[in-house]
Amino acid sequence: MNETGSTLPRRPVLGAVIPVAAFRALLAVAIWTGSTAARAEPDPQGGPLLVVSGPLSFAPLVRKVVPAVVNIAVTQDVDDDSQTKVKVPQALRGTPFEKQFRERMRSRREQMLGAGSGFVIDPSGIIVTNNHVVGNANKISVSFSDGTELPAKLLGSDELTDIAVIQVKADHKLAFVTWGDSRKVEIGDWILAAGNPFGLGSSVTAGIVSARGRDIGAGPFDDFLQLDAPINPGNSGGPSFDMHGQVVALNTAIVSPTGGSVGIGFGIPSELVAPIVEQLRTKGHIDRGWLGVTLENATGGGVAIVSVDKGGPGARAGLRSGDIVSMVNGDHVDTNRGLIRTVAAAAPGSSIRLQVTRKGHAVDVLAVVGRRVDENPG
Structure with missing residues (x-):
């Protein structure tokens, strides 16, 4: 008291x-x-x-998620131009078999082998990985933590975001993982990365989220989480988990002077990966919106329109060079990459409303989004 x-x-x-x-x-x-x-x-x-x-200990988390993490081996047939000069074995020189040997070696096709990682998101066998792991493969083989090995087929891939979806057929439902919300991930949060580093087989590493919103020049939609968990060649396509065991990033790239991990790895946030994966598994490709404008960040905030493609969606909507875009559909845009991503996420043929400042006056512009092709800048 x-x-x-x-x-x-x-x-x-x-x-x-x-x-x-x-x-x-x-x-x-x-x-x-x-x-x-x-x-x-x-x-x-x-x-x-x-x-x-x-x-x-991370052991309970590892036991939960590792069965859904897979190793991916790919085979690609290529013509080997280096066989133009053929070294003939001594025993064949000067014999009738020398010419036959040279011709066979010149036409020979060699196989390039690569390795990467992936993770199952649906018990029916839907697997997410990177496009650079499987995009040019002739054959894809998937290995699970229990030793099972299955052939896989490519359902769809997207070069601009480096995301791909493959599928295996199993005689039982597979262990799978679910998406987490990368928007809730904070700098300093624990993450667990899983994959197949250097082709050695399944392994995990732990670390923290070092930064958000990284642009490493990989493509127009760069918005990476920077991770300090060791990520090495072969980890590409693998997942990074939060402490609930949900996927918050798709491990994609590293920066390293040695080729191995120096604690600077990058993952595509799940908020970007999940909708693209859904389109790839259902349609096999991505339909992106396009305005037909060239953009740059405005000094005082917003995004400046540098030029407008003649006959493009932006020109038809009345956008002009010098316009400053500050909002799209009521949401603020602060960078040119942010505006590109917003437009790209809109379905071709749909309408978006832009709030524009033109010569000091606020103007609302309603634009019908076109369809983006690879050579379109924005």
Whole structure:
């Protein structure tokens, strides 16, 4: 009781002895259930403890997700021009078989083998990976963590985002994983990356999200999560999971002077991957919107229209060079890449409303989106 007669809240007793087993159990519960009790306790400086500990072990998460992560081997037939100069074995030189040997070697077709990763998103055998892993393959083979190996076929791929969908036929329902919401991922969050580094077989690595919104010059829709979990060649196409075991990124690229991991890897956020995967598995290709304008970031905010293609959707809508676009369908746009992605996400033939500043005056422009082809810039 205090002086006014009210009951004070009971505080934990510092220095109380807790059995070791009980302490470990309480700590595990606090970490895995997200308990804020430990975080709310002030430190000697008077502020809250913002970080208590990482997970005691990733093993429960690994057991849950690894059965749905696959290794992918591809075969591509190519003409080998290097066979123009053929080294003839000594035993055949000067014999009737020398000419036959040279012709056979010049026409020989060799196989290029590659390896990558992927993950099952549907128990029927739908698998997500990178386009650069399977896009030019003649044969695709998928290996699972239990040793099962199955042939796969390509359902669809998209070069601009480096996303591909393949399918295997199994005699039972396959383990699969689900999409997480990459929009909720924060810099500093734990992630678990899985895949097939250097073709060695299934493995996992852990780290944190280092940055968001990275543009590495891979394509017009760059919006990568930067990850510091070790990602190496062969991890391409594999997933990165949040601590709930949901896929928040498709591992795609690394920056490295050595060719191996130096802690700078990049994954495509699930918010971008999931809708593209859905189109690829159902239609086999992506239909993207196009305005027919050249863009650049405006100094004072918004996106400036540098030029307008004659006869393009933007010209028909009345857009002009010098216009500053600040909003599309009521949502703010701050960068030219953001505007390109917004337009590309619109179905060809649909209408979008742009809020434009023209010579100091606000103008609303209604544009009917055209169909983007690879050579269209925006």
